[in-house]
Amino acid sequence: MAHWEHRDEAKWGDFEFNQPYAKGLKRLKEEVLAKTDFDPATLWQWGTMQAMALIEMLKENERTFGEEGQKAAYRALRRTGYDVGRQILEGTIIAEEMTDAEFTSFYATIINRIAYASLEEPKIDVDGQASFHILWCPHQDHYEAFDCRVQRYFVQGMIDAAQDHAERVGFQVRFDYTIPAGAETCHFTMWQATDEEREQWELLTEKLERKALRVVREE
Numbered sequence: 685m686a687h688w689e690h691r692d693e694a695k696w697g698d699f700e701f702n703q704p705y706a707k708g709l710k711r712l713k714e715e716v717l718a719k720t721d722f723d724p725a726t727l728w729q730w731g732t733m734q735a736m737a738l739i740e741m742l743k744e745n746e747r748t749f750g751e752e753g754q755k756a757a758y759r760a761l762r763r764t765g766y767d768v769g770r771q772i773l774e775g776t777i778i779a780e781e782m783t784d785a786e787f788t789s790f791y792a793t794i795i796n797r798i799a800y801a802s803l804e805e806p807k808i809d810v811d812g813q814a815s816f817h818i819l820w821c822p823h824q825d826h827y828e829a830f831d832c833r834v835q836r837y838f839v840q841g842m843i844d845a846a847q848d849h850a851e852r853v854g855f856q857v858r859f860d861y862t863i864p865a866g867a868e869t870c871h872f873t874m875w876q877a878t879d880e881e882r883e884q885w886e887l888l889t890e891k892l893e894r895k896a897l898r899v900v901r902e903e
Contacts, residue, residue, distance in 0.1 A: 688797035699790040700776035765841025773849040789814035818870035829865035
């Protein structure tokens with residue numbers, strides 16, 4: 685069984701989702717992994733190169749174009765996150781008996797274990813709140829703590845996709861602590877946010893962006 689296929693909750697079996705980038709995934713499994721000596725670990729090295737290039741592109745945008753370059757990068761990353769979320773949820777139905785916390789947690793599991801290729805320990809805390817630990821992230825040995833803001837942009841798009849798929853889904857995410865910042869795991873909390881709490885997410889994003897521009901100016 686693949687690491688993304690199992691969760692203990694009974695309703696996990698009722699959660700509908702699609703594999704993102706299904707065409708390429710099918711080719712990889714059927715024509716490459718099944719028929720050649722291709723080492724799948726090299727996908728991690730390739731993916732790390734892409735991730736580090738993305739960080740450098742964002743920083744160069746900020747150095748060269750300042751706030752406008754930063755905002756352009758943010759829009760592109762948010763659109764990519766949205767597209768991944770759309771692919772995962774397109775054509776699916778949320779079971780009526782599934783709570784918002786369960787849906788949110790299950791959706792996060794697919795994002796964490798498949799889109800982010802990470803090992804995750806999820807938990808439905810209470811009605812209206814779920815959380816998870818990331819036990820291993822492909823970026824953890826090469827990202828600096830501040831680089832994780834890129835994931836924030838992806839996640840915003842993924843949240844947008846879920847809310848467009850089902851209006852009842854109004855969750856927000858809090859980054860509690862991360863491995864690149866020195867913690868043993870990354871920990872995130874998701875809950876049904878008020879309008880004021882959603883504004884706090886945007887305010888923190890803006891604070892991080894101002895800090896990034898200040899850093900490149902100092903360089």
